[in-house]
Amino acid sequence: MQKYYHKIKNSPIFYGLKDFELEKMLKCFEGYIKKYQQGDMIFRQGDIISKIYLILDGEINIEKETYWGRRIIIQKLYGSNNIGLSLVASKNFESNINALCVEDSLVLILNYEKCSTMCQNACFHHSAFIRNMFNIISRENIELIEKIENISQKTIRDKLLTYLSNESLKNKSNSFELKFNRQELADYLNIDRSAMSYELSKLKQEGLINYSKNKFLLKVEI
Amino acid sequence: MQKYYHKIKNSPIFYGLKDFELEKMLKCFEGYIKKYQQGDMIFRQGDIISKIYLILDGEINIEKETYWGRRIIIQKLYGSNNIGLSLVASKNFESNINALCVEDSLVLILNYEKCSTMCQNACFHHSAFIRNMFNIISRENIELIEKIENISQKTIRDKLLTYLSNESLKNKSNSFELKFNRQELADYLNIDRSAMSYELSKLKQEGLINYSKNKFLLKVEI
DNA sequence: CCTTTTTTGTTGTAATTACAACAGAAATGT
């Protein structure tokens, strides 16, 4: 466990703690580390969740399968993101999403019940921890709204331009690298991959964007 | 202010407080009441937010305007929902949404900074308050994911069936009343109103659903 | 280095949707 302390201390939820403080809190929260392999599901739609999953390393897709069997990618999460937070904090403990490891991943698992109620020994940092969770889940919220903006555009072209523009803003640069491969991007934007590919080529031809592999350049203000 | 205490105490965020405790907290949080009229914007895209808005009464649409001028309805909020919470809790204080009053509304406004940091006099209920906010924003999060599920369906028919099925689940009944009018529903589901109207008629003809005005009956399991 | 597998791009066609224009119904105001 100790060998992961530096990773854990880098996460926004435990930021700035000393080793002995961290140790105390992890005990408090019944924290433990679990390794997942590429392709593993951390949990699925319908699972009852009672843990908070803090991603220390790896890459995880939050997905949903429709009634008709199509995949929707809600978002892609990396180290220092949390999953399960919002699920767990609500009255309804049943997951409405799948958490799929796209790479081998390292996850710190905490007992939500222990996290959310002040412990007897009322560790000094507990309230800061709760505030941090709050910030994290808020950011999650904003990202979901951004996704809704992206997929709510009318045409494939508008979806792409809106998505790329938002990525550009987040990267504070008009050149940036996409985290999705083409199929994932299509599943994220809810469009057909080949139609998307066609539209990307057209945008490139028209000089609005440029790209090579996953490196993109947005040449226009949206 | 006092005359609103019963409303405030009914909200999940202040639930179960005694009058004198509530009074102390509201002072702590610099809380005040503001009345809005139908059509008023509580805040707009681009506004810098530093308050928490707790809806005591009324009806508010969370909307976004696309670059191309189309309206997206993110969600509809009623009394005892919060707006501005997730906006305010992030480092980035710039709103990415509009909050539009669809009816005359009554809003309790709190200073976020005061809410999120423990006050000197450390009122007993402050940590419960933060936990409540946490629960609220989590539920918000889950609703956003549900919206994403609804609008991520491939066809208008699938969007409608998924939406109606989710409403049915939330109402724990296969008959329920929609909170949206037709144009709003179309803007929520990101589809053309007339095409949606056409598909609704078809679903009714085929016997999958029934409706009259906003009262709907879902006759199939999705 | 070569083979195999995976990812990405291209194109034609059928299906779906947006849009416009209008009719009918319901709600509102007087």
Place this chain on the structure above:
DNA sequence: ACATTTCTGTTGTAATTACAACAAAAAAGG
């Protein structure tokens, strides 16, 4: 009760998209 306005439903057409099938390029695995 009537006129006016708003909301909902209907239909035809043009635009957009999904899908399938395949080609080309890149990555992975010996």
